[in-house]
Amino acid sequence: MSHSTAPTGRATAPRTGLRRLAGAPGFAPLVMLVGLVAVWQVCVRVLDVPFYLLPAPSDIWTAGVDNWGLLWSNALVTLAETLVGFALSAVVGVLLAVVMVAWPLAGRALYPVLVASQVIPKVAIAPLFVVWIGTGVTTSSLIAFVMAFFPVVVNATQGLNSVSEGSLHLMRSMGASQWQVFRYLRLPSALPFIITGLQLAIAFAIVGAIVGEFVGSDSGLGYLLIVTQGNLMTDTLFAALVVLTAMGLLLYYGVELLGRLVIRWK
Amino acid sequence: MAAPGQAAAPASGRAARIGISGVERVYASTRSSVTALHDLTTEVPGGQFLSLLGPSGCGKSTLLRLIAGLEHPTSGTIEVGGTTVTAPHPDLGMVFQEDLLMPWRTVIDNILLQADVRRADRKAMRDRARELLAQVGLEACENKYPRELSGGMRQRVGICRAILHDPRLLLMDEPFAALDAMTRDQMAVDLADMAAQRDTTVVFVTHSISEAVFLSDRILVMSPRPGRVVADITVDLPRPRGLHVRETPRFADYVGQVTEVFEDLGILRDRRPAGHHEGTQR
Numbered sequence: 001m002s003h004s005t006a007p008t009g010r011a012t013a014p015r016t017g018l019r020r021l022a023g024a025p026g027f028a029p030l031v032m033l034v035g036l037v038a039v040w041q042v043c044v045r046v047l048d049v050p051f052y053l054l055p056a057p058s059d060i061w062t063a064g065v066d067n068w069g070l071l072w073s074n075a076l077v078t079l080a081e082t083l084v085g086f087a088l089s090a091v092v093g094v095l096l097a098v099v100m101v102a103w104p105l106a107g108r109a110l111y112p113v114l115v116a117s118q119v120i121p122k123v124a125i126a127p128l129f130v131v132w133i134g135t136g137v138t139t140s141s142l143i144a145f146v147m148a149f150f151p152v153v154v155n156a157t158q159g160l161n162s163v164s165e166g167s168l169h170l171m172r173s174m175g176a177s178q179w180q181v182f183r184y185l186r187l188p189s190a191l192p193f194i195i196t197g198l199q200l201a202i203a204f205a206i207v208g209a210i211v212g213e214f215v216g217s218d219s220g221l222g223y224l225l226i227v228t229q230g231n232l233m234t235d236t237l238f239a240a241l242v243v244l245t246a247m248g249l250l251l252y253y254g255v256e257l258l259g260r261l262v263i264r265w266k
Numbered sequence: 267m268a269a270p271g272q273a274a275a276p277a278s279g280r281a282a283r284i285g286i287s288g289v290e291r292v293y294a295s296t297r298s299s300v301t302a303l304h305d306l307t308t309e310v311p312g313g314q315f316l317s318l319l320g321p322s323g324c325g326k327s328t329l330l331r332l333i334a335g336l337e338h339p340t341s342g343t344i345e346v347g348g349t350t351v352t353a354p355h356p357d358l359g360m361v362f363q364e365d366l367l368m369p370w371r372t373v374i375d376n377i378l379l380q381a382d383v384r385r386a387d388r389k390a391m392r393d394r395a396r397e398l399l400a401q402v403g404l405e406a407c408e409n410k411y412p413r414e415l416s417g418g419m420r421q422r423v424g425i426c427r428a429i430l431h432d433p434r435l436l437l438m439d440e441p442f443a444a445l446d447a448m449t450r451d452q453m454a455v456d457l458a459d460m461a462a463q464r465d466t467t468v469v470f471v472t473h474s475i476s477e478a479v480f481l482s483d484r485i486l487v488m489s490p491r492p493g494r495v496v497a498d499i500t501v502d503l504p505r506p507r508g509l510h511v512r513e514t515p516r517f518a519d520y521v522g523q524v525t526e527v528f529e530d531l532g533i534l535r536d537r538r539p540a541g542h543h544e545g546t547q548r
Contacts, residue, residue: 174379
């Protein structure tokens with residue numbers, strides 16, 4: 001007992017430093033990631049896996065550096081499609097929720113249609129979009145929007161309805177109009193819900209953009225995935241996946257940060 | 267006692283008179299109907315502090331919502347300040363059991379919600395809000411968010427919000443029910459002072475007998491199934507009242523009077539005195 005608390009300051013100091021490091025947020029996932037990459041590298045080299053099946057991380061890195069211009073220009077296309085689809089889904093999603101809450105009859109009429117639109121696999125209707133609009137950025141943005149708006153509608157509706165009867169009584173006792181109830185009570189109450197919906201939406205929007213590019217496009221990371229796969233450029237394919245993942249993480253945490261800036265009272 | 271610039275005593279007669287005649291409130295569903303209030307007629311003169319006292323389900327909160335214009339009587343009419351109530355009175359302040367502060371607004375902005383909704387001059391009202399905060403000892407909390415305050419502090423802010431526009435009628439629905447006993451006593455003292463400084467009629471719903479006696483000019487004792495007034499007691503204790511008034515025989519008299527009403531109704535059942543009990547049993 002006593003020897004652990006005894007004056008062994010020199011010995012314990014680095015240990016507590018390490019502990020502090022280990023406790024830092026992001027440390028555990030980082031160790032996990034580095035470990036996985038190392039195991040991957042060793043396995044591929046030792047088992048001599050052909051590079052077109054599974055390239056080693058070092059091969060992916062080299063491919064990424066060599067094709068950086070290609071990756072970057074296509075990533076920008078996918079990013080633009082994702083952001084357009086996401087912005088559309090945010091605006092349309094919140095507006096739809098407002099309409100559905102303000103006019104319950106419209107809400108009851110609309111809801112099954114919305115649910116139905118979500119049950120249909122987007123990959124299945126994506127070719128229809130191509131037939132209607134043609135291939136390209138517009139189609140991918142629209143598919144991103146169609147995939148992303150549903151969580152916004154659902155969360156915003158729930159948020160707008162999350163006000164207590166007492167709060168409604170309070171507003172009415174002040175003589176508040178419907179618009180004032182919306183502005184001073186319902187909308188601020190709904191904000192945390194809307195942020196959650198937007199976090200889901202950004203993830204769905206990326207998937208939508210990629211699906212759009214799969215189905216009919218001549219640019220974007222999705223297009224690059226198809227082309228590299230067809231040419232057995234598996235190392236570049238993985239590099240594109242890495243870029244896509246990084247973009248997704250950045251966007252997701254960007255929305256989360258936005259949420260924290262908007263919701264300062266928590 | 268009165269704050270500077272405040273009407274010293276309720277004398278000008280702007281406080282709203284309430285007339286309640288033949289009011290009945292029935293909550294009807296497809297299967298059954300419940301009479302929450304049965305044939306209630308009374309008059310509340312302007313400036314009176316009236317308590318509605320009774321157990322749960324006696325219709326006291328229903329009556330308050332009817333006076334507020336948040337609900338409508340099944341039959342009968344309610345007048346506030348000479349006009350029949352069909353919607354919330356424009357000169358009404360209301361305090362609820364929960365503080366209902368908006369977590370995204372700071373303390374001062376929560377009080378100013380009353381001004382925002384009424385489209386009043388925010389600048390002038392801000393000074394008034396500060397004055398009210400100082401009166402309840404929260405001047406340092408102006409820019410805090412509600413989550414940083416205790417329950418008692420939050421309810422004080424709720425009261426400030428209700429009286430920001432100096433209403434002629436203040437309706438309070440068990441405003442201290444969620445507070446601990448000590449805070450509750452302090453709030454009662456503060457409320458008594460604030461009401462005395464203002465020319466306003468107060469209707470106060472509570473299920474605490476001593477709170478009702480301490481605060482009120484008059485108590486309507488109510489009983490459930492169906493909700494009706496069973497006693498109308500005028501509390502003639504001198505004002506201002508400090509907490510020590512509760513130790514006086516006259517205070518005990520009033521508490522006894524109300525308790526007796528509840529005993530007669532079978533709502534309260536007292537034990538027999540200990541000595542008597544043992545004597546008869548053995």
